[in-house]
């Protein structure tokens with residue numbers, strides 16, 4: 001049974017000068033106890049979707065339910081069973097980590113003693129013991145994300161919305177946050193997260209909805225999406241001034257799709273058998289006397305998925321800056 005369900009969500013932001021169709025008939029279904037990732041570039045409509053589902057904004061059309069509750073008819077009951085953290089989350093900068101957690105506890109009528117006990121528990125679980133009594137405004141990006149997420153789970157909500165939980169974090173902090181999220185999922189929490197990274201969706205999500213311009217343009221597991229663009233890409237960089245024709249022919253012969261030329265020196269192609277094809281490509285280029293500056297293999301990125309689905313890359317929308325907290 002789907003615990004989060006949305007049909008035909010449409011949202012138009014109207015300003016004096018323009019109209020932006022942020023959601024354009026978006027459908028979504030998340031089975032209980034699973035993790036769904038909304039994967040898409042800047043401006044795709046990820047935050048808008050999450051805001052509709054957690055009752056912060058109303059859609060212009062469409063319906064959505066969370067645990068069977070209609071987000072438009074029963075918003076306060078929806079808010080009792082969800083936690084949310086992310087780009088718009090409201091951690092009070094001037095309060096300490098502990099005070100923020102206690103405040104959330106009192107908002108949910110946990111009572112002073114239980115609020116304090118829960119705050120201590122979360123501070124330990126999120127590795128914030130040393131910083132617990134400092135104002136959040138002095139926190140690093142990684143610490144902020146952790147306190148933000150901790151605030152979202154004070155009441156152990158069965159449903160959690162995470163809007164770009166790790167954007168801007170260094171690799172170590174990202175891994176730490178992934179581990180925290182994975183622990184939550186182990187306890188049965190249903191998670192809807194948004195991300196711009198195929199890798200993150202791959203790590204955390206059971207199912208992925210790729211969104212672009214307010215619509216779902218593809219759905220599946222990470223493996224299914226990657227299979228659409230080839231499991232690996234062989235990437236080569238020629239030495240400056242070397243003619244690319246021979247290299248392009250070699251890649252074309254071994255590729256599972258079109259060769260992409262991103263600069264006069266850089267070419268890449270999807271392949272089915274990553275390491276084996278890379279070896280063959282390198283052997284042929286060497287035999288053909290094509291000097292290489294660099295060569296290797298990489299996993300597909302969101303950009304590759306996008307290119308294959310839409311024919312255009314995951315181009316950043318430059319006027320979403322104001323949305324980023």
Ligand SMILES: Nc1ncnc2c1ncn2[C@@H]1O[C@H](COP(=O)(O)OP(=O)(O)OP(=O)(O)O)[C@@H](O)[C@H]1O
Nearest residue numbers: 013020022041042043044045046047048319320323
């Ligand atoms: N309050 C607003 N007023 C006007 N336009 C808005 C508002 N919020 C979002 N938009 C526009 O709606 C579209 C979708 O924005 P949204 O924030 O949902 O995208 P996103 O996928 O979360 O992007 P990002 O990855 O940058 O966070 C964008 O074109 C954005 O500029």
Ligand SMILES: [Mg+2]
Nearest residue numbers: 046047087323
């Ligand atoms: Mg966003």
